[in-house]
Amino acid sequence: MSDAFVELKNLTLSYDNSVAVPALDLAINEGELITLLGPSGCGKTTTMRAIAGLLSPTSGIIHIDGRDVTRVPANKRGIGLVFQSYALFPHLNAFENVAFGLRLQKLPDADIRSRTAEGLETVGLAGFDKRRPSEMSGGQQQRLALARSLVMRPKVLLLDEPLSNLDARLRLEMRTELQRVQKETGVTMVFVTHDQAEALALADRIVLMKAGRIEQLGTPAELYSRPRTAFAADFMGFENIFHTSGDTLVSSFGRLPVGYTAPSALLAWRPDAVTVGTGPHTGTITASSFAGGHREYVLQTPLGPLRADAPIAVAQVPIGQQISFDLPHQNARALAE
Numbered sequence: 001m002s003d004a005f006v007e008l009k010n011l012t013l014s015y016d017n018s019v020a021v022p023a024l025d026l027a028i029n030e031g032e033l034i035t036l037l038g039p040s041g042c043g044k045t046t047t048m049r050a051i052a053g054l055l056s057p058t059s060g061i062i063h064i065d066g067r068d069v070t071r072v073p074a075n076k077r078g079i080g081l082v083f084q085s086y087a088l089f090p091h092l093n094a095f096e097n098v099a100f101g102l103r104l105q106k107l108p109d110a111d112i113r114s115r116t117a118e119g120l121e122t123v124g125l126a127g128f129d130k131r132r133p134s135e136m137s138g139g140q141q142q143r144l145a146l147a148r149s150l151v152m153r154p155k156v157l158l159l160d161e162p163l164s165n166l167d168a169r170l171r172l173e174m175r176t177e178l179q180r181v182q183k184e185t186g187v188t189m190v191f192v193t194h195d196q197a198e199a200l201a202l203a204d205r206i207v208l209m210k211a212g213r214i215e216q217l218g219t220p221a222e223l224y225s226r227p228r229t230a231f232a233a234d235f236m237g238f239e240n241i242f243h244t245s246g247d248t249l250v251s252s253f254g255r256l257p258v259g260y261t262a263p264s265a266l267l268a269w270r271p272d273a274v275t276v277g278t279g280p281h282t283g284t285i286t287a288s289s290f291a292g293g294h295r296e297y298v299l300q301t302p303l304g305p306l307r308a309d310a311p312i313a314v315a316q317v318p319i320g321q322q323i324s325f326d327l328p329h330q331n332a333r334a335l336a337e
């Protein structure tokens, strides 16, 4: 046993006879906010269901807070769940929604009142006691769902894409809110998302998953600047990834001699790492969109489409026209095959 707070050891998870997650190992520290990040179908929800006790593993062990809970039923694991659909009780007001689980535990009335009030306060909903969910905004409903889980004082809070029903601005607000609540309560959180930006913003560590396996695990800064594989790089916004052969970049479209010897078999550039408006190569602009602080171009090049962000100061070049570009090696990330 390590001193991890949540530990998944050699966990295999299957539906009928098909394996969704083979032999997963993951250790989560107490008070940590971990995000599971990965494309649709990679096993994020499956992993969460196993931690929660809603899915029995085919093999492997789950430890929570020093206890083997592999065969412990869901309601005895001390886990809180918050899902994308808030599953609030529509006929109950905010106070009663939050108090619901405490009432089931038959706590004294005074405790229920004080813990519920504290829960509503924590998520910024003090004074909303009498509102029904239908009388609250999406963000308020999501915070209510969070309060309902928090008042149960879970050892671990599992959140499965809890923000995906919210509009962009509310999502940002709720992100900050979640971080604050986590700092205040110190609860260990596992947060599922397929949104790279959300994972980067929230996580202490990111678990990037691919087809049921961990592709890379690290801090947001590590994943962002040092993805190891093409899959990780692609997920972290390195949209231009090319094979190399000596001093030439190679794609399925063609080749481009770049005049430096490539340091690895695969090189990747973020759009903002591509130089446009100057450089030894020429491409044709096929798409151009204003993105606030910069302009996003797609160039048709010998390597196929190239995504490049140009500072707004670079004169706008119309679609169909040629523009020079460079793929500087000092801006490239070298990837493992």
Ligand SMILES: Nc1ncnc2c1ncn2[C@@H]1O[C@H](COP(=O)(O)OP(=O)(O)OP(=O)(O)O)[C@@H](O)[C@H]1O
Pocket (backbone or CB within 6 Å): 015, 016, 020, 038, 039, 040, 041, 042, 043, 044, 045, 046, 047, 194
């Ligand atoms: N109830 C089920 N029965 C059979 N197969 C399932 C079931 N639920 C999920 N799967 C399969 O298990 C794999 C992992 O699914 P999972 O729901 O964990 O993905 P996910 O990463 O949460 O994806 P998403 O981002 O779309 O929510 C997928 O191949 C999926 O088709």
Ligand SMILES: [Mg+2]
Pocket (backbone or CB within 6 Å): 044, 045, 046
């Ligand atoms: Mg899912």
